[in-house]
Amino acid sequence: MNKIAGALLAAAGAVALAGIALHRHEPINALWIVTAAVCIYALGYRFYAAWVAARVLAVDPSRATPAERHDNGRDFVPTHRWIAFGHHFAAIAGPGPLVGPTLAAQFGYLPGTLWILVGAVVGGCVQDMTILLFSTRRDGRSLGQMARDELGPFGGFAALIGTLLIMILLIAVLGLVVVNAMKHSPWSTATIFATVPVAILVGLHLRRFRPGRILEASALGVALVLLAVLGGGWVDTHPLLRGLFDWSSLPLAGFVIGYGWIAAILPVWLLLAPRDYLSTFLKLGTVALLAVAIVLLHPQIKMPALTSFVDGHGPLFGGKIFPFVFITIACGAVSGFHALVASGTTPKLIASEADVRLIGYGSMMLESFVAIMAMIAATLLDPGVFFAINTGAGVVGSTPAAAVHTISGWGFPVTVQQMQTLAQRMGEATLFARTGGAPSLAVGMASIFGSTFGRGLLSLWYHFAIMFEAVFILSTLDAGTRVGRFMLQDLLGHFYAPLGRTSWYPSVLLSSTLVVAGWGYFLYVGVIDPNGGVNILWPLFGIANQMLAAIALSVASGILVKSGRARHAWVTLGPLAWLAIVTTVAAWQKIVSPDPHIGLIAAARALAASLAAGTLPPPAAAVAPQLIFNQRLDAWLTGLFMAVLWLVILDMARVCVRKLRGLPVTASSEAPYQAARLQPLTLSGQLSREGSP
Amino acid sequence: MSAAALRQALGRGLAAALAWLRAVSGDDAYERYLTHHARAHRGAPLSRRAFYQEREERKWSGVSRCC
Numbered sequence: 001m002n003k004i005a006g007a008l009l010a011a012a013g014a015v016a017l018a019g020i021a022l023h024r025h026e027p028i029n030a031l032w033i034v035t036a037a038v039c040i041y042a043l044g045y046r047f048y049a050a051w052v053a054a055r056v057l058a059v060d061p062s063r064a065t066p067a068e069r070h071d072n073g074r075d076f077v078p079t080h081r082w083i084a085f086g087h088h089f090a091a092i093a094g095p096g097p098l099v100g101p102t103l104a105a106q107f108g109y110l111p112g113t114l115w116i117l118v119g120a121v122v123g124g125c126v127q128d129m130t131i132l133l134f135s136t137r138r139d140g141r142s143l144g145q146m147a148r149d150e151l152g153p154f155g156g157f158a159a160l161i162g163t164l165l166i167m168i169l170l171i172a173v174l175g176l177v178v179v180n181a182m183k184h185s186p187w188s189t190a191t192i193f194a195t196v197p198v199a200i201l202v203g204l205h206l207r208r209f210r211p212g213r214i215l216e217a218s219a220l221g222v223a224l225v226l227l228a229v230l231g232g233g234w235v236d237t238h239p240l241l242r243g244l245f246d247w248s249s250l251p252l253a254g255f256v257i258g259y260g261w262i263a264a265i266l267p268v269w270l271l272l273a274p275r276d277y278l279s280t281f282l283k284l285g286t287v288a289l290l291a292v293a294i295v296l297l298h299p300q301i302k303m304p305a306l307t308s309f310v311d312g313h314g315p316l317f318g319g320k321i322f323p324f325v326f327i328t329i330a331c332g333a334v335s336g337f338h339a340l341v342a343s344g345t346t347p348k349l350i351a352s353e354a355d356v357r358l359i360g361y362g363s364m365m366l367e368s369f370v371a372i373m374a375m376i377a378a379t380l381l382d383p384g385v386f387f388a389i390n391t392g393a394g395v396v397g398s399t400p401a402a403a404v405h406t407i408s409g410w411g412f413p414v415t416v417q418q419m420q421t422l423a424q425r426m427g428e429a430t431l432f433a434r435t436g437g438a439p440s441l442a443v444g445m446a447s448i449f450g451s452t453f454g455r456g457l458l459s460l461w462y463h464f465a466i467m468f469e470a471v472f473i474l475s476t477l478d479a480g481t482r483v484g485r486f487m488l489q490d491l492l493g494h495f496y497a498p499l500g501r502t503s504w505y506p507s508v509l510l511s512s513t514l515v516v517a518g519w520g521y522f523l524y525v526g527v528i529d530p531n532g533g534v535n536i537l538w539p540l541f542g543i544a545n546q547m548l549a550a551i552a553l554s555v556a557s558g559i560l561v562k563s564g565r566a567r568h569a570w571v572t573l574g575p576l577a578w579l580a581i582v583t584t585v586a587a588w589q590k591i592v593s594p595d596p597h598i599g600l601i602a603a604a605r606a607l608a609a610s611l612a613a614g615t616l617p618p619p620a621a622a623v624a625p626q627l628i629f630n631q632r633l634d635a636w637l638t639g640l641f642m643a644v645l646w647l648v649i650l651d652m653a654r655v656c657v658r659k660l661r662g663l664p665v666t667a668s669s670e671a672p673y674q675a676a677r678l679q680p681l682t683l684s685g686q687l688s689r690e691g692s693p
Numbered sequence: 694m695s696a697a698a699l700r701q702a703l704g705r706g707l708a709a710a711l712a713w714l715r716a717v718s719g720d721d722a723y724e725r726y727l728t729h730h731a732r733a734h735r736g737a738p739l740s741r742r743a744f745y746q747e748r749e750e751r752k753w754s755g756v757s758r759c760c
Contacts, residue, residue, distance in 0.1 A: 073729030075751060079716075086717035096760035142755070163756075170760050212745035215720040268753040269746070276758065277718065331760050340756040479758040502754070545760070670750065687712035 006046060013039025020110070020305075030300040030376045033109070037117055037372045041365045044121035049361040052126060053354075056560070056568040057133050061354040064676040066139045066347060076140075080686040081358050089363040090280045091258035092128070093287070094339045095174060095472045096331025096545075097371035101539060102437035104328040105378040105386065106314040108306040111325045112375055119326070119333025122367035123575035127549060128338045129360030130556045130572060135343035137670045143343045147555050149669035151651050158644045158651075159551050160487060163340065165637070166544040167484045168515065170337075171260070172522030173537040174473045177436035179252045179527060180534075182468050185428055186245035189252070191225075191232035191463055192470045193245070195278070196259070198224040202274035218277045222285075225278060225471065229463050236427060248413045253527045256477075257520040264485060264512040272478040279475040283603045285466050285597065290373050290445065293452040303379035306410070315391040315410075316435075317535040318597035318643065319589060323582035327542035332371025334579065337550025338364065351681050360591055377444030378437075384414025385422060385431075389440040392532030393433045403432055417529050427459030435532035438469045480485045484515040526629040536600075539590065540634055546583045547645045550576055554652035561656040562665055569656075580649060587642045591635050600638070604631040723748060 016036035020028060053059045076146040079087070104112035114526050135141055141149070144163070148156025182189040203219040235241045247255075254297065307314075310321040317328065331337070342360060351354065378386060387407045388396075395405040400416045407414050423431045426443060434440070442465035449461040486502060488511040493500015499507045526533025553576035560569040593599030596606040604627075610616050611624045659665050696737050715721040730738040739747065 033749050045732060071729065071733070072747065073726040073733070075727065077729070083713065083716040086713065090717065091757055092759045094758065094760040169699045174760075206745070207742075211742040212723050213720070215715055217717065269749050272753060280718065335760065337759045341759050344755050345752075466737045476758055480754070482753060483756050683713075684709065687709060687716060 002046075006043070009039050009042050009046070009089075013043060020113075027300045027302055028308055029298055030294055030301055030380065032115075033113060033301070033372065033376060034294060037113075037369060040117045040121060041369070045357070045361060045365060048121065049125065049129065049357050052571055053129065053133075053357045053361075056565065056571050057130060057356075057566075059133060059353045059356060061352050062676055063353055064674040065136055065350045065353060067672070068676060068678045069308060069671075069674060070139070070348075071130065075345075076348045078681065079349040080088075080351065080681045080683050081355035082683055083686065084346065084349040084351075084355065084359050085363055086284075086360050087349060088341070089366055090283065090343065090688070091341045092335075092363055093283055093367050093471060094331065094337075094476050095177070096170075096335065096337075097367055098374045098441055098469060099174075099177060099351065099437040099474075099538070100329040100331055100542070101371045101375040102378040102390070102441050103316050103534070104325050104391075105303060105375060106307065106309050106316045107321050107325055108310070108634045109301055109303050109379040110305040111310070111321055112329055113372065115325055115329055116332050116368055116371045116375065118327070120364060123578070124334035124368065124549075125361040125364040126336070126571060126575065127334060127336075127552055127556070128364045129356050130341040130343050131339045131552055132346060132350075132360035133353065133356045134556060134559055136356065139671055140344060140347040141669070143339045143552055143555065146343060146559075146669070147648075150555060150558050150666065151648070151655055152666065155551070155555065155600040155651050159493070159548075160218065162544070162548050162551055162641075162644055164484060164487045164491075165641070166337070166541070166548055167480045167487075168518040169522065169537065169541045169544050171477050171480045171519040172483075172526065173534065173541050174476055175253070175256045175260070175519065175523040176526040176533050176537060177438045178470050178473050179249050179256060179523070180434055180436040180532070181442070181470065182247070182252050183249045183434070184246055184430070185466075186242045187232040187244040187427055187459075187463050188466045188470075189232075189247060190235040190241070191228045191467050192474075194228035194231060195225055195275070195467065195474070196271070197279060198228060199271055200627065201277040202278065203270045206274060206277075207269045212266055214277055217274070218281045221274065221278045221445065222281050222522075225282075225467060229460060229467055232463055233427065233459065246260055249527045250277055253520075253523050257516060257523065259474070260477055260481050260518045260519070261512060264481045264516060265508060266313055268482070272475075272482065274677070275475045275478060279471045282468050282471055287370055287373075290377075290448065291369075293302060294373060294376060297448055297452045299376070299380040299451075301376070301379045302381065303383050307383070312595070313597060315387060315395045318595070319539070319586070323586040323589075324539065326565065326578075326582040327539050327546065329371065330542045330545040330549070332368050332374075334549045334575065335367075336545050336550070336552055338367075338455045338551035339548065351678060353674065354627075360502030374441060374655045377441050377448060380447065381440065381444055382418075384408065384412040384442075385419065386440055387412055388414050388419055389431050389434050389443065390437065391433065392435050392530060392535070396433070398433075400432055401431075425458045426462040430461070433532070435534050437534070438466060438473075441469065442466045447576065465486040481512065481515050481519070484518075485511045488515055525626060529627060530620060530623075536631070536634060539586065540638065543587055543590070543641055544639060546579050547641045550579045550583065550645050551648050553579065553641040554648050558652045558655050559668070562659050562668060563670075566656070566660060576649070580645065583645060584642060587638045592640050600635040601633045604628045604635075607631070719748070 019032040067076050067078040101112050144156050144159040147159045202217045205217045312320040396406040404414050442462050444463040446458050446461035450458040553572045556572040557569050594602050596603040
């Protein structure tokens with residue numbers, strides 16, 4: 001029976017892939033992509049994941065999990081796999097898989113789509129499941145602790161530094177995405193600003209009035225942010241209020257930085273926790289709604305399968321399809337960040353080791369599907385419109401006429417009239433040069449939702465999508481700043497012990513300020529960059545995220561070899577090798593490429609030369625020294641990532657070689673076997689019996 | 694299937710979806726804690742307010758959200 005189902009799935013997947021391949025020179029329907037994706041996930045889950053879980057990881061349902069052994073009713077709680085799946089998916093799903101595919105769509109829909117599917121099934125999902133199981137076997141220890149225990153102190157230190165840096169870059173680039181969405185858009189700005197008092201109200205409700213009534217408070221909050229979307233539209237029509245919320249990007253960046261600092265020093269219950277509840281509900285709801293709408297509407301994909309930008313001169317970011325498509329799409333294919341969530345919180349919920357396939361592998365499949373939907377939303381736009389929204393004024397020219405001329409010259413016809421009509425229907429003054437991915441995704445989502453659920457509401461759908469992305473992003477910004485603060489305090493505590501105390505207020509102030517200053521700097525430079533800033537920051541973030549994935553895969557490979565499973569270690573060594581290659585090639589090109597469109601040093605030199613020659617217009621000349629400094633700094637940072645990456649890989653190789661030669665290695669940190677006694681949980685049982693008061 | 698049976702099945706599905714949302718959001722975490730406490734501990738359990746305060750502090754002192 002299973003074999004027949006598997007064969008049918010394989011056949012359907014093959015037909016869908018053939019459909020995609022044979023329609024190369026005419027528009028294809030998004031349903032082909034959805035079908036191919038679902039079949040590939042199903043095959044990966046049914047066969048590869050099952051084989052890896054059983055043969056490579058030797059998942060053992062008879063072994064007691066930490067949730068059973070340390071059950072305390074608080075953080076260690078045996079949880080049914082479908083509930084733990086919900087927790088884990090909500091934790092790993094962030095704005096990353098919405099932005100990456102949108103940017104990678106400049107190469108056409110095919111490269112990004114294939115990498116999202118293949119990267120997830122053989123890379124990202126395997127990484128998440130493996131780290132989840134290894135952390136479960138080690139009482140829910142974090143990735144950094146596992147790196148220290150299994151590889152040595154260096155591995156642990158590298159994981160800590162890597163995480164801190166990636167956090168700073170992530171927040172900066174996400175902040176930039178929000179700023180670009182709010183730039184001169186009173187509607188978006190008013191709506192996004194209004195989410196702050198809404199979150200505070202939800203926080204007060206949960207703390208003061210009705211402690212712990214999360215569902216009720218979140219429902220109230222979601223209703224209020226939906227009202228805020230409507231209210232933003234009213235603000236937009238009001239002559240006086242409109243002016244109050246009409247800002248250029250520099251002051252908006254100031255607001256975001258100030259907001260991040262205040263959110264970091266306020267107690268979590270007031271802003272961070274309630275914002276996260278809101279974002280979780282919006283996330284689950286919108287993802288489900290988008291999936292339904294895409295299937296109902298089954299739109300045509302208008303972007304070609306491949307564009308001429310595969311040769312490296314793409315306007316959103318520079319660099320050839322290899323290696324840059326693999327750097328641009330990290331979240332959705334392989335995300336190192338997930339290893340941090342898969343070690344720590346989720347392992348303490350696992351009721352049986354047999355559940356790691358659904359929770360680890362399955363959640364990442366769903367995350368990957370979110371990336372596929374983002375790719376569909378980006379590529380159903382007319383390519384000319386897509387490039388007009390996503391390309392900075394520094395590339396296409398600062399007037400609408402110049403921009404449409406340049407973009408039409410690339411073979412993607414677009415007119416000023418078309419852009420104006422679109423902007424008007426979306427309720428915006430202009431959609432030109434709104435880089436960062438959020439506005440173009442919002443236009444795509446608005447077209448999907450608008451066509452499926454009511455055409456007259458396009459501007460509402462657009463601003464709903466912007467609000468949805470912003471709530472997501474600001475919640476990552478709050479949580480990330482806080483985690484960065486803890487890591488920094490941990491580091492600083494080595495130099496002066498009181499600084500390591502997480503509740504000592506001077507230390508809280510100092511470390512929060514340092515973390516916010518770190519991402520605030522990159523955000524500021526991104527905002528003053530006439531090319532939009534995302535073109536530099538996103539690849540840097542991608543390199544950092546893939547470096548973290550490589551650290552996680554090194555830890556996993558080291559554990560496999562140490563526990564005598566070297567024969568099967570290719571399961572993690574394969575994705576590790578691929579990530580090491582693409583990350584190293586990308587980093588190498590970012591540092592040494594003589595093409596200023598790609599190489600950071602070359603770009604700094606070219607800018608310095610034009611500055612010296614006096615050929616820059618005055619506004620560009622004013623910011624040029626800061627951009628030159630920043631490009632050099634980014635080059636050094638990229639070099640640092642590479643050094644950390646290769647030192648961790650060599651450290652792992654050292655441990656493996658010692659083990660294979662029969663030399664002593666550090667002992668495994670796995671908790672000793674204990675037989676499971678927990679009765680298998682049933683979903684209905686856990687939902688009704690234990691859940692009711 | 695008769696209309697009544699269909700309605701019943703639909704109602705059960707909706708109730709399960711709501712219960713799932715409660716569990717995933719942590720809305721029912723305190724009830725679960727009380728069940729656990731009654732089974733495994735003696736003495737007074739934490740109050741609802743104290744339980745959620747502790748839960749939030751713990752949740753937000755590590756990496757619990759991703760990119």
